[in-house]
Amino acid sequence: MTLSEEDLVRYKASLATLESPATLENIQDKLFCQDVFTALPNVPDQSIDLLFADPPYNLTKSFNDRKFKKVSTDDYAVWLDSWLSLTVRLLKPSASVYICGDWRSSAAIQRVGEKYFISQNRITWEREKGRGAKSNWKNCSEDIWFFTVSENYYFNVDAVMLKRQVIAPYIDRNGEPKDWSETENGRFRVTHPSNLWTDLTVPYWSMPENTDHPTQKPEKLLAKIILASSREGDLVFDPFNGSGTTTVVAKKLGRRYLGVEIDENYCCFAQKRLELASTDRSIQGYVDGVFWERNSKNISRKAAKTKA
């Protein structure tokens, strides 16, 4: 996806900021283009059901004209604390909080997260891309810490089942399939999702969701988190919204959204994606209410084609 000159003019004109304490109605289904530190104080108390934060990691990286510099783990923890502490007031007692990081940022995320919340899990997902290194292991995984405000939280495992192709089709004593089913397109098993996610693809040039944001998350990743940890109509908040993935997936799945992002260009991408989500609710890799293992939807399509 690209932005034409005309897109930029149109979307820039529509960008807003949150300048004073707001009501719930003022922040629902909204995207604000500003520094998170100026937005957070204006979000109403206990308004958020799900917080998904994908902040700059503890790496030296540029986001258009803003550069984030790698610092010590202690200094990164101080920075995390400076904004995470401001989110506590905004969360409902039943809210869930997910925070993304790479291996270097992960320890600080756990430390600061546990200052305010109860840690429930750490998801590790396989990030296919990643440069090889001459004197170290190639980095191709990332973490997402899952916290909750209390032990009274919502989690819908049935909404995030994984559909896998069956390699070894066990049968029971009566000759019946064990935990799998024969379909006209092949043999599949629907399994519970674990905290190791290997079915994701980082957006690349031919995927409709792809933008030029350097660290865009896959829509499929957000779909898992939003479906598991929110109900339809809940308010999902992303304070580092980037190209808009969280807000777009929340919209596609019938949740309300709030996004904050400091960079105008990324906000324009988010606006364009939100506009497209009004007519196209599809999420690559999530079909018929289940998450398909990477490539298995293709296998099923191929099988269907061969039979036709």
Ligand SMILES: C[S@@+](CC[C@H](N)C(=O)[O-])C[C@H]1O[C@@H](n2cnc3c(N)ncnc32)[C@H](O)[C@@H]1O
């Ligand atoms: C890791 S990226 C998020 C990517 C996003 N999840 C997506 O799928 O596109 C972090 C984002 O935080 C934004 N950012 C950094 N500092 C910020 C601040 N103080 N306030 C708001 N946004 C900020 C950056 O511009 C960047 O787009």
